[in-house]
Amino acid sequence: MGLSTLQPPTKINLKGIVIFLLSWSFFVLIPIAGLLLWSFLTMENFRPVWDLSLQAYREVFASGRWEVTARTLGIASLVTLLEIVLALPFALWLSKGTKNMGLKITVLAALTIPFFLSLSARTIVWRALLGLHGPVNYALMATGVIDGPLDWLLFSQFSVILGLIGPYFPTMVFPLYLSINLIDDEMLAASTDLGATPGFTFWHVILPLAFPGLGAGIIFTFVPMIGDSVVPTLLGGGHVILLSASVESLLRILNYSVAAALSVVMLSIMVGVILVVSLVSTKIITSKSSALPEVTP
Amino acid sequence: MSNLPTKVYTATWSEHPVWKNLGLSLGIVALLLIYIPIFWLVLMSFTGDPLSGFPGNFTTKWYFSLGEHRNWLQPLFVSLAIASGVSLVSMVCATIVGRTVSRLRRKAMAVTVLAVTLLPLAIPGVIIGTALFLYFRVLLGFKMGVWSLCIGHFVWAFPFALLAVLVVALRFDPRLLDSAADLGAGPFERFWTIEFPLLKDGVIAGGLFAFLLSFNEIARSIYLKGRTETLPVYIWQQAASHSSHVVLIYSLNVLILIASTLLVGFAFRLLFGKNTQ
Amino acid sequence: MKTNETCKKLYSRRTVLKTGVAALAATAIAPCFPAKAFASKETVRIMGVSTCAIQDWSSFEKDTGLKMEFKGINSDPGLYVQEVVANEAGEDYDLFIFDGGIEDRLGASGHFSKIDTSALKMWNEVSDDVKSSPLLQGADGTQYGAPIVFNADSFGYNTDLVKDAEPLSWGTVFENEAFLGKVAIEDTWLTTLPNAALYLIGKGKKITDPANMTPEEVKMVVDFLIERKKAGQFRAFWHSYEESVDLLGNGEVAIEQCWEPVTKQLQREGKNIRYASAREGYSKWMIGAYVPSQAKGERLARAYKTIDWFLGGRYGALMAVQQGYATANPLASLKFASENGMSKEEIKAIEFNIQKVKEKMALPMYWQNSSPKHIKVIESEWQRFKQA
Numbered sequence: 034m035g036l037s038t039l040q041p042p043t044k045i046n047l048k049g050i051v052i053f054l055l056s057w058s059f060f061v062l063i064p065i066a067g068l069l070l071w072s073f074l075t076m077e078n079f080r081p082v083w084d085l086s087l088q089a090y091r092e093v094f095a096s097g098r099w100e101v102t103a104r105t106l107g108i109a110s111l112v113t114l115l116e117i118v119l120a121l122p123f124a125l126w127l128s129k130g131t132k133n134m135g136l137k138i139t140v141l142a143a144l145t146i147p148f149f150l151s152l153s154a155r156t157i158v159w160r161a162l163l164g165l166h167g168p169v170n171y172a173l174m175a176t177g178v179i180d181g182p183l184d185w186l187l188f189s190q191f192s193v194i195l196g197l198i199g200p201y202f203p204t205m206v207f208p209l210y211l212s213i214n215l216i217d218d219e220m221l222a223a224s225t226d227l228g229a230t231p232g233f234t235f236w237h238v239i240l241p242l243a244f245p246g247l248g249a250g251i252i253f254t255f256v257p258m259i260g261d262s263v264v265p266t267l268l269g270g271g272h273v274i275l276l277s278a279s280v281e282s283l284l285r286i287l288n289y290s291v292a293a294a295l296s297v298v299m300l301s302i303m304v305g306v307i308l309v310v311s312l313v314s315t316k317i318i319t320s321k322s323s324a325l326p327e328v329t330p
Numbered sequence: 331m332s333n334l335p336t337k338v339y340t341a342t343w344s345e346h347p348v349w350k351n352l353g354l355s356l357g358i359v360a361l362l363l364i365y366i367p368i369f370w371l372v373l374m375s376f377t378g379d380p381l382s383g384f385p386g387n388f389t390t391k392w393y394f395s396l397g398e399h400r401n402w403l404q405p406l407f408v409s410l411a412i413a414s415g416v417s418l419v420s421m422v423c424a425t426i427v428g429r430t431v432s433r434l435r436r437k438a439m440a441v442t443v444l445a446v447t448l449l450p451l452a453i454p455g456v457i458i459g460t461a462l463f464l465y466f467r468v469l470l471g472f473k474m475g476v477w478s479l480c481i482g483h484f485v486w487a488f489p490f491a492l493l494a495v496l497v498v499a500l501r502f503d504p505r506l507l508d509s510a511a512d513l514g515a516g517p518f519e520r521f522w523t524i525e526f527p528l529l530k531d532g533v534i535a536g537g538l539f540a541f542l543l544s545f546n547e548i549a550r551s552i553y554l555k556g557r558t559e560t561l562p563v564y565i566w567q568q569a570a571s572h573s574s575h576v577v578l579i580y581s582l583n584v585l586i587l588i589a590s591t592l593l594v595g596f597a598f599r600l601l602f603g604k605n606t607q
Numbered sequence: 608m609k610t611n612e613t614c615k616k617l618y619s620r621r622t623v624l625k626t627g628v629a630a631l632a633a634t635a636i637a638p639c640f641p642a643k644a645f646a647s648k649e650t651v652r653i654m655g656v657s658t659c660a661i662q663d664w665s666s667f668e669k670d671t672g673l674k675m676e677f678k679g680i681n682s683d684p685g686l687y688v689q690e691v692v693a694n695e696a697g698e699d700y701d702l703f704i705f706d707g708g709i710e711d712r713l714g715a716s717g718h719f720s721k722i723d724t725s726a727l728k729m730w731n732e733v734s735d736d737v738k739s740s741p742l743l744q745g746a747d748g749t750q751y752g753a754p755i756v757f758n759a760d761s762f763g764y765n766t767d768l769v770k771d772a773e774p775l776s777w778g779t780v781f782e783n784e785a786f787l788g789k790v791a792i793e794d795t796w797l798t799t800l801p802n803a804a805l806y807l808i809g810k811g812k813k814i815t816d817p818a819n820m821t822p823e824e825v826k827m828v829v830d831f832l833i834e835r836k837k838a839g840q841f842r843a844f845w846h847s848y849e850e851s852v853d854l855l856g857n858g859e860v861a862i863e864q865c866w867e868p869v870t871k872q873l874q875r876e877g878k879n880i881r882y883a884s885a886r887e888g889y890s891k892w893m894i895g896a897y898v899p900s901q902a903k904g905e906r907l908a909r910a911y912k913t914i915d916w917f918l919g920g921r922y923g924a925l926m927a928v929q930q931g932y933a934t935a936n937p938l939a940s941l942k943f944a945s946e947n948g949m950s951k952e953e954i955k956a957i958e959f960n961i962q963k964v965k966e967k968m969a970l971p972m973y974w975q976n977s978s979p980k981h982i983k984v985i986e987s988e989w990q991r992f993k994q995a
Contacts, residue, residue, distance in 0.1 A: 379876050381852040381872075382853070382856050382857055382876065384857070399662055399663070463689075463693075467693050468693065473695075552686065553689075557699055559678070564679075567680055567681050569681075569848070570656065570657050570658070570679075570682050571656070571657030571658045571660065571679070572658045572848060572868050572930060572932075573658075573848060573930065574848055574849065574852065574872065579849065
């Protein structure tokens with residue numbers, strides 16, 4: 034038996050990940066750490082002036098950019114929540130509710146295709162649809178629901194939120210679908226056989242097993258939304274200012290230090306969020322999945 | 331799309347009408363929110379005065395004008411090339427990192443790896459672009475070019491690819507590999523015949539995500555492009571002119587819509603079609 | 608994009624179709640060949656704002672014998688400075704074309720060369736008040752730029768709704784109780800703050816230079832704007848050409864601070880839109896050509912040859928007809944138009960443009976300034992306005 038000479042397969046080869054982490058540090062982590070440095074410095078003609086100060090942080094709070102950060106986090110959380118409500122039942126239906134593979138593929142394709150199109154192009158058409166003289170207002174007035182056009186349909190928080198739902202729906206569905214799809218049908222059948230109600234099965238079998246998918250979905254959706262400048266710019270009409278517009282305005286005048294300070298503030302908040310999400314989901318996975326029988330084909 | 335064999339069983343939990351109806355109707359609402367603007371976009375691409383906001387005065391002149399002024403072609407190819415490269419590298423790296431992370435004994439280490447990988451996602455794209463620019467250009471003195479563009483896109487796309495792989499890898503049972511080893515399979519054979527087929531869906535999803543994220547990336551590209559011009563950058567620069575670029579907004583996107591529908595339809599059929607039977 | 612009359616005449620439907628098909632065929636093979644394989648002619652490389660670009664450079668190539676490689680750039684001064692200073696774009700490009708004002712900074716730092724006016728054949732035909740614009744000269748009066756395109760901006764309005772007699776006050780935009788929620792403004796401090804300042808000066812407030820305000824003056828202007836925003840004056844802030852056209856075009860707003868081509872396009876579509884003569888003055892801008900200090904020898908010669916073409920009649924006529932913008936030498940444009948058989952309407956448009964520019968330039972105005980002294984305060988105050 035030559036088996037003893039083989040390396041035990043569960044022992045992991047760390048070489049790949051170490052190389053990766055080293056390059057990742059060089060190309061990504063150090064530049065990001067640099068932000069912390071830039072936030073304390075000023076820059077003249079792309080040469081840093083070595084004069085440490087907290088001025089940039091004072092600016093963040095004085096010019097109201099702080100409120101922008103809070104508003105951005107608020108809107109992004111709300112839309113992420115809406116996406117969960119929309120996507121979780123849908124992902125469930127898509128992975129377990131239909132056996133029609135053709136339909137599944139069509140739906141998955143329909144969720145992928147919009148990514149190829151530029152977000153500005155997809156967003157700018159909402160302006161025509163929701164405008165004072167647009168078809169939505171027209172239909173509402175023609176049916177007698179309202180007497181005059183609704184001005185809050187466009188250039189308001191409403192339009193920004195509406196505009197965000199579409200583009201960020203697929204990013205929530207995909208990871209959820211992937212993780213739910215991996216749940217063995219037999220396990221669900223077993224749960225039913227043992228007399229569990231659908232609700233019970235959902236809470237105690239599906240949700241814990243779908244947790245990595247949900248965690249990934251939240252990050253996929255929430256994080257890019259924070260940095261989205263297209264939707265709020267085109268549909269907010271200058272009334273709903275979110276973070277990226279504020280940062281872009283700073284970079285336009287080469288005010289790197291305040292932009293860096295703003296990012297450091299944002300980063301601290303986000304790192305907290307991500308740590309909590311990954312810690313909680315890791316905990317739930319380990320506790321729940323170890324309680325369940327391992328599924329092997 | 332799971333490769334697990336599906337048994338026929340009765341009284342499936344999932345056949346419960348609540349899920350079917352609720353899930354389906356919520357999905358339809360969301361899909362409408364995605365496709366109403368796209369439908370309108372198509373309609374507008376055939377409209378004489380698309381900026382008036384109403385369809386009418388139908389014409390194909392915008393498409394002809396697209397064929398006449400082909401400045402958008404070069405940037406399109408650059409975008410496709412970069413997106414393919416970034417997608418490929420992301421898939422490889424995500425597989426390497428994903429399968430290792432999911433098997434690390436010490437959870438704290440796994441979380442650390444995950445945290446540093448996801449870190450750049452927590453910063454708005456323009457800032458990442460600026461941070462990389464200041465680092466490479468101002469601090470290290472390199473000139474921006476395709477390479478910096480690729481790094482910027484990779485930093486953006488890789489975490490997504492990794493998450494997609496992890497979603498699958500976390501459910502992978504490493505004991506399968508032990509059994510395979512018992513049967514005398516070498517390390518590569520074990521990976522290729524047992525592990526990879528199970529990770530495949532995640533890897534493909536990750537690669538697709540990476541491709542799409544890179545293809546439409548603009549915030550980082552602005553700072554890292556050097557002399558290279560990607561399609562989103564090109565369109566963005568055109569938008570600054572004091573004249574209309576409706577052709578680029580409407581007609582070009584409709585062409586991309588058609589091309590991507592064909593491409594995605596073809597790719598999905600190829601990848602998942604064999605499971606239909 | 609611009610389907611003007613000339614274009615329609617030049618291309619019958621069939622040729623358009625043919626070009627389209629040929630284009631798609633070329634698309635398929637284009638990436639196989641490096642672009643340089645085709646560049647048998649000498650190439651002039653320009654990095655310039657897209658505003659000054661024309662769609663088809665073949666007339667340029669025929670006139671000068673040079674091949675044009677035009678790289679468009681967003682009219683964002685920060686990015687431009689980054690390209691020129693940090694990315695040393697001067698090594699790659701023979702000529703920069705950008706919104707004037709930047710030369711105060713980049714000229715002084717040695718990134719632009721002084722223009723050798725004797726090397727330009729057309730220079731003497733350009734009128735002095737255009738050449739001597741502070742947007743072309745450094746703070747010390749050094750000539751760094753040559754004029755390419757310029758205009759004096761005001762606002763457009765729907766004549767069906769706004770019936771006041773011209774010239775109109777900037778109050779039509781900023782303080783108009785009859786049109787609350789029916790006004791759009793541009794989302795930038797660069798134009799909006801000085802325009803509001805012009806209005807406040809008209810009301811008797813003391814502001815020395817709208818384009819270079821002191822922190823106190825900026826604060827006063829922003830306080831006024833916040834008050835108007837809270838009153839519900841502004842329906843939207845726009846960022847791009849398309850947005851400004853759709854806002855005014857489909858009746859979302861009745862009055863809009865905008866670029867002149869926006870109103871021209873809407874007029875072509877048959878809408879009753881007019882570009883206002885502003886009582887208190889205009890926001891005047893100029894796009895200039897600047898020679899990077901790295902351009903020497905043959906590169907320099909190409910740059911000058913190119914500038915000469917921009918100062919000539921063909922470019923001027925094109926800009927006047929399509930955009931309604933002024934160029935360095937309007938008389939040359941007129942001469943070119945009549946010698947080259949442009950239509951009567953087009954010649955009329957050029958004449959009208961000459962007259963219009965003359966009238967506008969006679970009024971008080973300020974030069975748009977992309978790098979005012981207190982730029983950080985101005986940007987920060989602008990954010991305060993946006994968040995209010």
